[in-house]
Amino acid sequence: MKALVLAAGKGSRLQDLTRNCPKPMLPVQGKPLLEHVVCWLRDHGVTDIALNLHHCPDVITDYFGNGEAWGVTLSYSYEATLLGTAGAAKRLAAFLDEPFVVAYGDVFTNLNLARLIAAHQQRLHTMSADTLATLALYRVPNPTECGLVEMDSTGRVTRFVEKPPADQVFTDLANAGVMVCEPEILRFIPAETSVDFGRDLFPKLLAAGKAVWGQAIAEEEVLIDIGTPNAFQRAQQVMFA
Secondary structure: OEEEEEOOOOOHHHHHHHOOOOHHHOEEOOEEHHHHHHHHHHHOOOOEEEEEEOOOHHHHHHHHOOOHHHOOEEEEEEOOOOOHHHHHHHHOOOOOOOOEEEEEOOEEEOOOHHHHHHHHHHHHHHOOOOEEEEEEEEEOOOHHHOEEEEEOOOOEEEEEEEOOOHHHOOOOEEEEEEEEEOHHHHHHOOOOOOOOHHHHHHHHHHHOOOEEEEEEOOOOOOEEEOOOHHHHHHHOOOOOO
16 A cells, blocks of 8 residues: 655744744654654555655655655655645556555654554445545544544545534544545546645535545544644654553
């Protein structure tokens, strides 16, 4: 299985911390967050990894090179103009020619990726041949800042709303920024266009009757989106079991 790590964002909410540094390269417990992500993927057997780049791309390529030092193979996709999370995947369609993991590059986690992959495969083979993605989900204290997910009793996503206003919040269960996708999902993304998974693609798939599933992270799993200074500081203090 291959992976796309989304590493193009500037991280404007982190202000001066990301002025000359991509958000995924901020140090977390002594090494760049992106290194944690790459090692997490490798430890789950995912070693063929693409990264999309935009803000300060040389910081990433100079540090990682071809990935050999970490036991992985890295390839890069530079975006002169940001293409959004799903647009980044579309550009890499030739690379993402088999089931693949998408991980947001600002996520610090010990999520059991093997469990998420197994859930995706089980639903694909026994629940719906139209399965295109399985999303890791987590509970959030700030639902207005996340992509919120509603599911039926089987775990199939029935509604996805990206960053709703406070009076339209319907759950605290949110997209965790880790998902498993079938390559067919790329057919629903226009080429060289800014398209976001949450804002654009998932509502489109649901409207077309395609199956998207949710899988809540386990109680012992930790996931921190380091998009804010407070979350960045929290990540420095978390100890994974």
